[in-house]
Amino acid sequence: LFSSDLISSEVQAALPKGHTIRPLSSEDYEKGFLDVLTVLTTVGDMSKAQFLERFYYLKAHNHEYFTLVIVSPEDRIIGAGTIFIERKFIHNNGLVGHIEDIAVDKNQQGKKLGLRIIQALKHIGAKTGCYKVILDCSEENVPFYEKCGFTRKEHEMVWYIPDD
Ligand code: ACO
Numbered sequence: 001l002f003s004s005d006l007i008s009s010e011v012q013a014a015l016p017k018g019h020t021i022r023p024l025s026s027e028d029y030e031k032g033f034l035d036v037l038t039v040l041t042t043v044g045d046m047s048k049a050q051f052l053e054r055f056y057y058l059k060a061h062n063h064e065y066f067t068l069v070i071v072s073p074e075d076r077i078i079g080a081g082t083i084f085i086e087r088k089f090i091h092n093n094g095l096v097g098h099i100e101d102i103a104v105d106k107n108q109q110g111k112k113l114g115l116r117i118i119q120a121l122k123h124i125g126a127k128t129g130c131y132k133v134i135l136d137c138s139e140e141n142v143p144f145y146e147k148c149g150f151t152r153k154e155h156e157m158v159w160y161i162p163d164d
Pocket of ligand 1: 099101136138140143
C-alpha cells in the first residue's frame with residue numbers, strides 16, 4: 001500500500017519471533033485482514049473486488065492513508081491499524097495524523113501487539129511531518145492509549161446521517 005521505508009525497524013525488532021509488521025497488501029483479503037477488523041464493528045460481506053476497489057483507492061492516495069498489519073508466523077493477519085494524514089491551513093499548513101481502526105485478533109490480545117501497531121503509526125505520523133497525532137476511543141480503551149503515550153483532550157461528537 002505504501003513504502004515499507006516508513007515501517008519502524010525498532011517496532012519490527014520488538015515483535016514476538018516470526019511476526020512481521022508491514023504495509024497492507026492486495027493479498028491480505030485471503031490472509032484474514034477483514035476478519036481482524038470484526039473485533040471493531042460490522043465489516044459486512046465484502047467481496048475481493050470490493051476490497052480491491054478500496055485498496056487501490058488508498059494506494060492512489062498513499063501519501064495520506066497508511067494502513068499496516070501484523071502478520072503471524074503462520075502468515076495470517078492478526079493486527080491492523082491506520083493513520084490518515086489531514087492537511088490543514090492552521091499551524092502554517094500543518095499536518096495532523098488521525099489514528100483509526102486499531103484491531104488485534106481476539107486470541108492475540110494482551111501480547112503488546114496493539115502497542116506495537118500504535119508505535120508504528122506514531123512513527124509514520126512523525127516521519128510524514130505531523131505536528132500531532134489524535135484519535136477517538138471508548139472510555140474502556142483510555143488506559144490502553146495512555147500506555148501508548150496519549151493524553152485525554154476534549155470530547156468526541158457525532159452526527160449520523162438519517163436514513164431518509
Ligand atoms: N484496559 C486497561 N489496560 C489495557 C487495556 C484495557 N482495555 N487494553 C490494553 N491495556 C494495556 C495492557 O495491559 C498493556 O499494559 P502493560 O504494558 O502494562 O502490560 C498495554 O495496555 C498494551 O496492551 P497490548 O497488549 O498492546 O493490547 P492489545 O494487543 O490487546 O491491543 C486493543 C489493545 C487494540 C484495544 C485490542 O484489545 C483490541 O483490538 N480491542 C478490540 C477493538 C478495539 O477496541 N480497538 C480500538 C478502537 S479505538 C481506535 O481504533 C482509534
